[in-house]
Amino acid sequence: MLRTHRRAPLLRTHPAGGMLLDAILQTTSRWPLDRLHGIARCAQPLVRATYRRRVVEDNIRYAFPHADSVRLVREFYAGASQAAVEVLRLLELPEAELRERVTFEGAEALDEGNAVLLMAHHGNLIWSICALSTVIAAPVFTVYKPPHVDAMDNLLLRLADRFGLTLVPANEIRQQVLKRRQKRPVWTLVADQRPGGRDRHTVRFCGRDTAFFRGPERLARAMKWPVFYLSCQRTAPGRYHCRIEKLADPPHDRGTVVEAYVAKLQEDIDQAPADWLWSHRRWRGP
Template identity: 35%
Template sequence: MSQPVTSAAYPWYFRPLNWLLLGLSALPLEVLYGFARLLYWLMAYVLRYRRRVVLGNLRNSFPEKSEVEIEHIARGFYWHFAQVIVEILKLRTISAAELRKRAVIENPELLERLFAENRQVLVLGSHAGNWEWILSAGALVFPNRAGGVYKPLTNPFFEAFMLKLRSRQGAELVPMLSTLRNLVKQRGRGRALSLLSDQAAGPEDHPYWTDFLHQDTPFYTGADKLAAQLGCAAAYVGIRRVRRGYYRITLMALHDGQTTLPPEEHQLTEAFARLLERDIQASPPDYLWSHRRWKHKREARS
């Protein structure tokens, strides 16, 4: 079950901000896209939001592209990101019927077959497309069977606001450090637990290193370990924008959970990296290029 969140979870002086965000969220998406135009202009041309990080990531990921092409992708990213921001805010008030129309899971039968076998499924996603809409859409298509791992925020207001936003459609939210305990508790019950698996793993996480977008890249290995320990199945989730405000979500099987994958071979993580790389290359602006994905470097071996 999703966690109830009340205004008592944060200090009273955040209430005006809560009312403002709720008011904005209640506006039609077509109106919110007007605000997205303003956000785009501010981020791309006034604040130049993380411009050095964005351009550096793009140049390293697409060394074959000219500087004109890199700048074009960067502008596309800022427009994409501005749309995603208002779409995420809209989750706070959007109706189930409208979300069903706007975020369609194309092949739900893949998970339904695994649920019928009472298997837990690790759904590996990324910061591509509108990643926040995936979990809410999944909660509508798979009632009481969709959960997501998240990293709690330090600000009490935004923690409460985002919890409520993410759980409105019935999704279960699992703090990152409680992932294993939650999976053990729910063992034997068919359900999906999503993980954003493209986070920047640090040396202390003992990551799996692989070539990703022409760069030596560390990945968390939790999916490999959890699948081996608990017999979880695994799937990749991709999302693409059909047109403004409308998305198609696609699931791809990675592991059926019936055999044990040696975690030290990192087969799930490697498969995830290749599928994500394919999706990014197909639509470069739709990835979160402002994230410092490559801030860690592999330690030299003695």
């Protein structure tokens, strides 16, 4: 079943708490970004002290053994805190302002649809997906894994509804691709998480052998679609530039899409190391 917006308190497991949280988020989402960024700066020391500090430090030290890891860790938490409040602001941010804050290069290549667009947790993933849906002619279908936290899931559903996205749970992608192919959609997939199954391809990434999903590659091969990559770079607080590049045309040889994707992702991380989501348990150990 496609995920569509349901008007309900963000925290559905406890009605009273959900309505209170809903009211708080609806109020704070109307605040200007400068104020929200100020809150993020104030909260950053607490977030840095309590949220996956060891995972972040280990990942950054291994990936950049000769860099100033203390500085990179601090910059990561600053950027992550900033991105979090920016997502909250999307509940009320005017579409025109979003399009002014997120600029695109090469987006016209997606206007005709029937394409796979690979993305990563770099820059501001949610802002870039929502903005993309407002600037290309083709409908955007986004594959996602519904969060375990009801509040986050309902937030994503609201944002998708607001900006014209369709969210598709990962376990339904096969039937939905076949069902929706007449719409000539762009299928966006975030492909930098650790794969859970055996369908994986191992590539050298951030200094170690790393497994990546082959699902996006299999989709492109099955549908004979071209594959694109979206690079999202922060240019200033609350401002991003997205560049869309073609990774491969069909037919796709096994492993070529994954390897091209990882090469582009590594370029983005090398350019702005603190802007990737280092809090993911991407590797089982250094």
